[in-house]
Amino acid sequence: MARIGVIGAGAVGCYYGALLSRAGHDVRFLMRRDLDAVRARGLRVESPLGNFALPDVAAFATPGEIGACDWVVCSLKTTALAEARRLVEPCLGPATRIVALMNGLGVEEAFAWAGPGRVFGAMAFVCINRGEPGVVRHLEYGRVNIGHVLDDPGECEALRALFASGGIDVVVAPNLRYARWEKLCWNIPFNGLSVAGGGIGTKAIVTDPWLRATAGQAMREVVAAGNAELAALGSAARLDEPEIVDRMFMLTDTMGDYNTSMAIDYVSGRPLEVETILGNPLRRAQELGVAMPAVQALYAVVRAADARVRGTMPTIAPERV
Numbered sequence: 001m002a003r004i005g006v007i008g009a010g011a012v013g014c015y016y017g018a019l020l021s022r023a024g025h026d027v028r029f030l031m032r033r034d035l036d037a038v039r040a041r042g043l044r045v046e047s048p049l050g051n052f053a054l055p056d057v058a059a060f061a062t063p064g065e066i067g068a069c070d071w072v073v074c075s076l077k078t079t080a081l082a083e084a085r086r087l088v089e090p091c092l093g094p095a096t097r098i099v100a101l102m103n104g105l106g107v108e109e110a111f112a113w114a115g116p117g118r119v120f121g122a123m124a125f126v127c128i129n130r131g132e133p134g135v136v137r138h139l140e141y142g143r144v145n146i147g148h149v150l151d152d153p154g155e156c157e158a159l160r161a162l163f164a165s166g167g168i169d170v171v172v173a174p175n176l177r178y179a180r181w182e183k184l185c186w187n188i189p190f191n192g193l194s195v196a197g198g199g200i201g202t203k204a205i206v207t208d209p210w211l212r213a214t215a216g217q218a219m220r221e222v223v224a225a226g227n228a229e230l231a232a233l234g235s236a237a238r239l240d241e242p243e244i245v246d247r248m249f250m251l252t253d254t255m256g257d258y259n260t261s262m263a264i265d266y267v268s269g270r271p272l273e274v275e276t277i278l279g280n281p282l283r284r285a286q287e288l289g290v291a292m293p294a295v296q297a298l299y300a301v302v303r304a305a306d307a308r309v310r311g312t313m314p315t316i317a318p319e320r321v
């Protein structure tokens with residue numbers, strides 16, 4: 001059994017960490033909001049696959065208390081990437097591996113200080129929300145796509161085996177860049193439109209013909225940019241546009257009215273993951289000479305929404321009657 005540190009114990013970190021803990025691994029969570037509740041009552045997962053509770057959870061307030069781990073799963077919001085080294089480094093031993101379980105492009109670069117051989121990327125295809133402190137609500141799906149920064153097959157197998165031991169549906173991607181772009185095919189249109197629409201759920205997007213068409217156009221642009229990068233990297237792997245577009249809509253059509261993480265952050269007044277999910281892919285596409293007009297429009301609107309949340313863009317006030 002492995003000792004695993006979970007840094008960024010929000011809904012995603014708590015859910016996958018709980019599955020690994022239930023399987024017998026020594027999982028240690030760095031917590032903030034849920035710390036007192038989890039120490040007092042443990043961690044509870046509500047899921048259509050079966051509810052379960054962990055009455056005794058190793059929850060800590062500082063990374064130094066966690067100690068050296070075999071694996072560190074970092075599931076911070078990418079708005080906190082600048083804090084990653086400070087939070088992860090105290091948990092590293094000579095052979096610790098780091099899994100960046102986050103969305104977006106340009107994530108693994110934030111862990112370059114650790115050396116590429118020990119860094120992995122992971123993308124969760126999961127519908128999940130936080131409940132009251134100490135409770136995670138898993139709604140649907142849960143597959144994790146993984147890759148290694150150096151695309152080492154042996155290292156990928158080690159992470160695959162770890163996740164699989166917790167009953168997690170895990171897929172080793174053809175390479176890490178492929179996995180990142182595939183997840184962006186969902187994240188860019190649905191996170192972007194959920195904020196551009198003022199804080200709307202996925203049902204509003206897929207049932208409105210104009211929003212659905214925009215989501216499809218954004219997906220196709222992401223596929224084109226991802227394939228251009230894969231070609232530039234010398235990879236033979238390619239994203240299959242018709243298959244991906246059909247699959248992304250099929251999954252979203254059946255998930256109910258899901259609130260994206262970015263929409264939740266927006267309506268809660270928290271900073272948005274706009275640069276890693278929208279800005280970095282757009283800039284990479286521009287470097288590759290790939291036009292992304294729908295994504296560019298979404299980036300402009302979501303970037304402005306983020307500035308509004310951060311208080312750096314003036315807004316009009318309602319007129320007094």
